[in-house]
């Protein structure tokens with residue numbers, strides 16, 4: 001899978017992409033994470049990437065004649081046609097089901113906006129889908145892009161490994177429930193003991209306990225996931 005991120009600030013993302021699970025994804029799971037600097041596509045001697053909004057107003061807008069050539073250039077990097085995702089607080093809200101769909105794709109280009117956003121014509125020309133990571137506004141699309149990359153790559157089978165399968169996690173395959181509480185050493189800490197069943201070695205009982213805990217937690221915290229209503 002090829003994941004390309006178009007950003008004004010590739011250096012903000014390189015450290016993140018080169019550590020932990022994303023590093024493993026690139027080394028073992030055939031994932032290529034490619035950071036493309038929009039600055040290289042800037043226009044004029046100063047490689048300008050943004051300009052004032054027509055009609056006035058605050059902030060700067062990323063130019064379509066910078067972003068479109070950058071996306072088109074990135075598209076040529078891989079023979080499989082790319083799905084283009086535009087990070088935007090106005091986009092479709094990202095959730096685990098959508099991540100699962102995205103994880104099956106071969107080639108994704110993510111465009112990180114900045115300043116006040118991107119000239120509307122860029123997306124009209126290139127096509128693709130706007131993705132929001134939640135109803136709040138960030139200064140740029142770099143973090144949303146990395147959220148996408150992280151959520152997508154961890155679903156590649158080779159990344160977490162069988163023993164850490166994403167299916168067990170919240171919003172996993174088990175019907176979209178939350179995962180229950182988890183514990184590690186020490187067995188007792190500040191007078192709080194780990195639930196005895198987890199120390200029993202009885203796999204069936206442990207599985208049942210975890211399912212019950214996950215269901216209970218989901219009922220309490222996110223009844224909407226079970227088709228109920230959220231109180232308050």
Ligand SMILES: C[S@@+](CC[C@H](N)C(=O)[O-])C[C@H]1O[C@@H](n2cnc3c(N)ncnc32)[C@H](O)[C@@H]1O
Nearest residue numbers: 087088089113116117132133137138140141144
């Ligand atoms: C300050 S925001 C632009 C907000 C835009 N003027 C608006 O009102 O919708 C700058 C960039 O940050 C990114 N961004 C901000 N919040 C986001 C969110 N919740 N989800 C995805 N991307 C976001 C987008 O790439 C956006 O172009």
